[in-house]
Amino acid sequence: MEKSLSVQYDPKRPVSLLKTLGILRRGLGDPTIRLSATEAWLAFATPLGDASLHLHKPSTSSPAALQAWGPGAQWALESAPNLLGALDDWSDFDQGIKEGRFPQIVARTRLEHPDAVLPTTGRIFEHAAGAILEQRVTGIEANHAWRWIIRHLGHRAPGPVPEGLMIFPEPHRLASMKRWDWQKARVEAQRANTMGRLVQVAHSLQWWAGQPIDQVKPAAMPPGTLAAALASVPGIGPWTIAETLQRSHGAGDFISVGDYHLADFVGQVLTGKRISDSQMLELLAPYAPHRQRVVRMLMLSGQKKQSFGPRYAPLDHRRR
Numbered sequence: 001m002e003k004s005l006s007v008q009y010d011p012k013r014p015v016s017l018l019k020t021l022g023i024l025r026r027g028l029g030d031p032t033i034r035l036s037a038t039e040a041w042l043a044f045a046t047p048l049g050d051a052s053l054h055l056h057k058p059s060t061s062s063p064a065a066l067q068a069w070g071p072g073a074q075w076a077l078e079s080a081p082n083l084l085g086a087l088d089d090w091s092d093f094d095q096g097i098k099e100g101r102f103p104q105i106v107a108r109t110r111l112e113h114p115d116a117v118l119p120t121t122g123r124i125f126e127h128a129a130g131a132i133l134e135q136r137v138t139g140i141e142a143n144h145a146w147r148w149i150i151r152h153l154g155h156r157a158p159g160p161v162p163e164g165l166m167i168f169p170e171p172h173r174l175a176s177m178k179r180w181d182w183q184k185a186r187v188e189a190q191r192a193n194t195m196g197r198l199v200q201v202a203h204s205l206q207w208w209a210g211q212p213i214d215q216v217k218p219a220a221m222p223p224g225t226l227a228a229a230l231a232s233v234p235g236i237g238p239w240t241i242a243e244t245l246q247r248s249h250g251a252g253d254f255i256s257v258g259d260y261h262l263a264d265f266v267g268q269v270l271t272g273k274r275i276s277d278s279q280m281l282e283l284l285a286p287y288a289p290h291r292q293r294v295v296r297m298l299m300l301s302g303q304k305k306q307s308f309g310p311r312y313a314p315l316d317h318r319r320r
Contacts, residue, residue: 002158002159005069005073006077011084011117018299020115021036024121027139032168039054044126047072050070052157053067054068069160085117087262088250102287116296123247131243132191149169153177177192226244266295
């Protein structure tokens with residue numbers, strides 16, 4: 001059996017695996033992650049090679065038992081605390097709650113969900129690729145494309161992992177995809193072309209780019225620098241950048257501007273009416289640098305977006 005490394009980590013605050021790591025899962029069938037209330041399996045690339053990471057956390061207040069396999073096992077263990085919010089500081093936000101700086105629904109939800117934190121993975125290319133697949137399509141379509149690409153171009157995670165746990169493919173593997181491969185994945189030309197441009201700059205976006213391996217930390221590239229680099233790629237805009245940084249850097253102030261539902265949801269919860277993206281940004285401006293934390297609390301509040309009109313139907317790209 002392949003050798004593993006293991007440690008324990010105590011976040012010293014409540015942390016829910018589901019509420020914290022759920023943002024990393026792209027649909028219930030995501031091949032890169034298995035997640036429940038008490039344990040998580042994750043498979044990913046590191047600067048030292050592939051790694052599988054198992055987190056066992058019996059309760060939100062208990063320490064986490066961490067075990068990793070593969071050439072990147074040591075790296076995975078050293079960065080695992082960041083998945084549980086080690087780099088995510090809520091102290092100023094919580095002080096603002098005490099001082100009444102946030103809406104009542106946000107304050108109440110924070111008190112009800114103190115175990116929700118923002119994870120940092122450092123996996124910039126992987127999250128940017130996932131966000132591109134989600135551009136302008138339904139979740140069903142995006143999740144199908146994500147699974148298809150991983151199952152056809154990815155590879156098995158190291159160690160005694162759950163059946164089907166896999167590593168997201170390297171940039172050069174995505175670069176090998178032909179037009180008919182994208183069609184099988186139900187990805188039309190526009191998203192496929194954007195993915196191709198992302199692949200071309202993938203190395204410069206990796207958090208270890210240009211640095212000695214033994215000196216690299218998983219959030220080494222500042223979010224502002226990374227946002228500018230991503231914005232230089234045609235086809236990548238504010239929504240894709242925010243969706244990437246929320247996962248790679250636990251970015252507490254990046255809002256998914258351009259989301260099909262978000263502005264309406266935020267407007268309905270905070271004002272009782274639907275609003276535009278620009279109105280949402282104006283509404284959330286007083287809460288910087290915690291705008292994403294505010295949105296996170298609204299999503300956990302139990303409020304639902306009111307539905308209007310027909311649902312967006314999946315498209316068939318096989319003949320495009």
